[in-house]
Amino acid sequence: MDLHRELHIIGERIDAVLDRRLPPAHTFPQRLHQAMRYAVLNGGKRIRPALMYATARAVDVPWDAIDGAAAAVELIHDYSLIHDDLPAMDDDALRRGRPTCHRAFDEATAILAGDAIQALAFYVLAHDATISTEPAVRLQLIETLGRAAGSRGMAGGQAMDLASVGRSLSLAELEDMHIHKTGLLIRSTVLMAAQLQPALGETERDRLDHFAKCIGLAFQIRDDILDVEGHTDTLGKPQGSDQAQDKPTFPSVVGMAESKARALTLHREALRSLEFLDERADLLRALADYIVNRPK
Amino acid sequence: MDLHRELHIIGERIDAVLDRRLPPAHTFPQRLHQAMRYAVLNGGKRIRPALMYATARAVDVPWDAIDGAAAAVELIHDYSLIHDDLPAMDDDALRRGRPTCHRAFDEATAILAGDAIQALAFYVLAHDATISTEPAVRLQLIETLGRAAGSRGMAGGQAMDLASVGRSLSLAELEDMHIHKTGLLIRSTVLMAAQLQPALGETERDRLDHFAKCIGLAFQIRDDILDVEGHTDTLGKPQGSDQAQDKPTFPSVVGMAESKARALTLHREALRSLEFLDERADLLRALADYIVNRPK
Numbered sequence: 001m002d003l004h005r006e007l008h009i010i011g012e013r014i015d016a017v018l019d020r021r022l023p024p025a026h027t028f029p030q031r032l033h034q035a036m037r038y039a040v041l042n043g044g045k046r047i048r049p050a051l052m053y054a055t056a057r058a059v060d061v062p063w064d065a066i067d068g069a070a071a072a073v074e075l076i077h078d079y080s081l082i083h084d085d086l087p088a089m090d091d092d093a094l095r096r097g098r099p100t101c102h103r104a105f106d107e108a109t110a111i112l113a114g115d116a117i118q119a120l121a122f123y124v125l126a127h128d129a130t131i132s133t134e135p136a137v138r139l140q141l142i143e144t145l146g147r148a149a150g151s152r153g154m155a156g157g158q159a160m161d162l163a164s165v166g167r168s169l170s171l172a173e174l175e176d177m178h179i180h181k182t183g184l185l186i187r188s189t190v191l192m193a194a195q196l197q198p199a200l201g202e203t204e205r206d207r208l209d210h211f212a213k214c215i216g217l218a219f220q221i222r223d224d225i226l227d228v229e230g231h232t233d234t235l236g237k238p239q240g241s242d243q244a245q246d247k248p249t250f251p252s253v254v255g256m257a258e259s260k261a262r263a264l265t266l267h268r269e270a271l272r273s274l275e276f277l278d279e280r281a282d283l284l285r286a287l288a289d290y291i292v293n294r295p296k
Numbered sequence: 297m298d299l300h301r302e303l304h305i306i307g308e309r310i311d312a313v314l315d316r317r318l319p320p321a322h323t324f325p326q327r328l329h330q331a332m333r334y335a336v337l338n339g340g341k342r343i344r345p346a347l348m349y350a351t352a353r354a355v356d357v358p359w360d361a362i363d364g365a366a367a368a369v370e371l372i373h374d375y376s377l378i379h380d381d382l383p384a385m386d387d388d389a390l391r392r393g394r395p396t397c398h399r400a401f402d403e404a405t406a407i408l409a410g411d412a413i414q415a416l417a418f419y420v421l422a423h424d425a426t427i428s429t430e431p432a433v434r435l436q437l438i439e440t441l442g443r444a445a446g447s448r449g450m451a452g453g454q455a456m457d458l459a460s461v462g463r464s465l466s467l468a469e470l471e472d473m474h475i476h477k478t479g480l481l482i483r484s485t486v487l488m489a490a491q492l493q494p495a496l497g498e499t500e501r502d503r504l505d506h507f508a509k510c511i512g513l514a515f516q517i518r519d520d521i522l523d524v525e526g527h528t529d530t531l532g533k534p535q536g537s538d539q540a541q542d543k544p545t546f547p548s549v550v551g552m553a554e555s556k557a558r559a560l561t562l563h564r565e566a567l568r569s570l571e572f573l574d575e576r577a578d579l580l581r582a583l584a585d586y587i588v589n590r591p592k
Contacts, residue, residue: 023447032447032455083411088403107384111407112455115379116447118411122418123442126435135431139422142438146419151319151328151412159328159408 003286007050014049014074015041017067021075021124031105035113036120039101040078047219048073048189050287055193055208058274058281059200068128069141069192072121076149077185079117082110084158121145132196141192148188157181161247169248175217183216207273211288214270219291221263224249226294228256267292299582303346310345310370311337313363317371317420327401331409332416335397336374343515344369344485346583351489351504354570354577355496364424365437365488368417372445373481375413378406380454417441428492437488444484453477457543465544471513479512503569507584510566515587517559520545522590524552563588 018040023033049070056066085092085100086107092100102110125131125142132138147153157180164177190212194205228251250259270288274281314336319329345366352362381388381396382403388396398406421427421438428434443449453476460473486508490501524547546555566584570577 029447029452029455029459031459032452036447080411083407086404086407088407108382108458109455111379111382111384112451112458113447114411115376115414115445116451118414119442119446119449119451122438123446126438126442135435139431139434142418142422146415146422149411150415150419151325151332151409153415155408155412155415156325156328159325159405162404162408163325163327 001282001286003283003290006283006286007046007290010050010053011046013053013063013067014046014070017071018074021068021071021120031109032112032116035101035105035109036117038104039082039110039113040075040117042078042096042098044074044078044096046074047287047291048077048186051186051189051212051215051284052193054281054284054287055190056196058277058284059194059197059204059208060280061193061196065131065196066193068124068131069196070189072124072141072145073185073189073192075117075121075124076145076154079114079121080149080154080158082114082117086110089158089162118149121149137195137198140195144188144192144195148184153180153184154182157184164248166246167248169253171253174248174250174253178217178220179213182220183213186216186219187212204276207276211270211273211284214266214273215288215291218263218266218270218288221250221259221266222292222294224251225256225259225263263292297578297582299579299586302579302582303342303586306346306349307342309349309359309363310342310366313367314370317364317367317416327405328408328412331397331401331405332413334400335378335406335409336371336413338374338392338394340370340374340392342370343583343587344373344482347482347485347508347511347580348489350577350580350583351486352492354573354580355490355493355500355504356576357489357492361427361492362489364420364427365492366485368420368437368441369481369485369488371413371417371420372441372450375410375417376445376450376454378410378413382406385454385458414445417445433491433494436491440484440487440491444480449476449480450478453480460544462542463544465549467549470544470546470549474513474516475509478516479509482512482515483508500572503572507566507569507580510562510569511584511587514559514562514566514584517546517555517562518588518590520547521552521555521559559588 022037022040025034025037027033052066052070052073053063056063081095082101084090085095086102093103094100098104101113122142122145125138125145131141149155157177160177161181169177187209190208194200194208227249250262254262267288271285274285318333318336321330321333323329348362348366348369349359352359377391378397380386381391382398389399390396394400397409401409418438418441421434421441427437445451453473456473457477465473483505486504490496490504523545546558550558563584567581570581
């Protein structure tokens with residue numbers, strides 16, 4: 001399992017899919033389309049699409065069916081980053097080493113680009129019959145993504161995040177915030193890929209869902225650890241930016257050692273949930289390792 | 297045809313539907329849910345839902361099937377108003393006589409409330425089987441709404457609107473901006489209601505679509521006329537605010553007399569498109585009259 005190579009293949013694939021789904025930069029209104037493309041085609045790690053393609057391989061769903069769904073999830077993630085970076089939110093100047101969308105363009109364009117990207121995500125799922133010829137299945141994907149993106153999912157988690165600045169949270173509150181802010185969207189990646197395999201039983205779906213829950217939280221803990229230990233050039237954002245903004249993090253709430261221990265426990269639990277799958281789930285297992293151990 | 301009474305019935309009905317679809321204000325995260333409810337349950341005129349119920353009556357679709365679709369369109373409209381009012385966009389303090397969402401709450405909450413409301417719109421269409429038991433029909437509604445809301449629809453029109461400040465536009469450019477900013481969403485109301493009637497033929501659909509195109513543009517011309525002639529207490533926003541912001545309007549581009557003449561021509565053309573329908577289309581006809589003639 002050469003994870004680096006697999007991630008590279010997936011990255012090229014999803015970038016090509018996104019490129020085709022995004023409106024061309026020369027079409028009207030150009031500036032808005034340029035901003036959308038700037039924010040989406042940004043050299044991101046594409047962890048969410050990778051989890052979808054990896055789940056698809058594990059449960060025997062062809063990758064052609066995953067392209068549209070992976071694009072939709074990545075679009076939701078990317079639009080949320082544009083809005084999170086706005087002056088009224090995290091007020092970030094850099095994202096993945098480049099000026100954030102509102103710095104490269106302007107605030108109004110960044111807000112509208114985010115809005116239009118969210119609409120595009122749902123449009124892709126409704127429009128793209130290669131995802132599944134079964135309309136009921138695509139409706140289920142839209143329902144899953146709509147729930148994960150909304151006020152009881154990602155948008156709600158970001159509201160909780162903003163409300164937490166300068167406050168001290170309990171571990172339960174901190175976990176709850178992350179389960180909403182990033183966890184539900186990550187869970188939806190695995191869930192949506194599983195929804196494309198009608199042969200899966202309830203128990204198998206639940207195990208995959210549990211895998212995704214563990215990985216989603218471990219991902220965030222690792223993010224918090226890297227914010228303390230990482231370097232700006234790897235993170236693409238100033239190291240220590242959470243601390244600077246006085247945001248509660250796992251290290252600040254339970255300490256660094258406990259944070260690392262919790263990430264490892266979640267990792268073990270995630271892998272245990274995949275025991276029912278054969279070696280076709282190796283990419284998914286390798287991704288779990290990567291999420292918990294990705295370097296500074 | 298007592299239009300006032302019909303609009304009152306529709307208003308109460310759609311408000312009850314929206315109230316049920318929105319997350320309760322006491323559920324977590326409360327502040328976000330309060331902001332969403334504040335912005336949606338705002339005593340708005342509900343023109344878009346009214347067009348949907350009226351089209352449904354005209355083409356014999358039961359109103360129970362329209363509730364969810366009308367809620368979805370109204371949610372898209374309402375989220376766009378929240379974002380349009382933001383300081384980085386139109387920077388409005390009042391909306392329908394009350395403080396705008398970012399004034400009543402704060403900017404970050406207003407951005408997130410808008411984001412969550414957009415996600416809710418698509419979720420409702422995917423989730424609500426009373427709209428249609430036919431998944432393919434609901435997918436078609438999502439596709440129509442996704443296109444109307446996106447960069448080639450409403451969001452794109454708002455980008456064009458912002459880019460037009462201080463510039464002089466030709467009549468064609470001005471119309472193009474409004475066709476995107478408000479026209480496509482208004483068109484989608486009629487289109488979506490028609491999509492719920494499988495017995496409609498291609499020609500009938502095209503006529504309804506032409507009706508909606510004419511009405512959408514007439515609506516905007518009337519809006520521009522009212523911005524010059526209307527009073528602040530009726531408009532719910534300061535009279536002359538377009539002029540104050542140096543935005544091109546129909547009266548500023550072609551003059552007041554020509555604007556009024558164009559609205560009347562569009563009105564006549566709209567009514568002609570409905571000639572194939574019997575008296576069940578009278579509510580739709582009355583709405584067309586109202587849109588073109590609504591008073592200062």
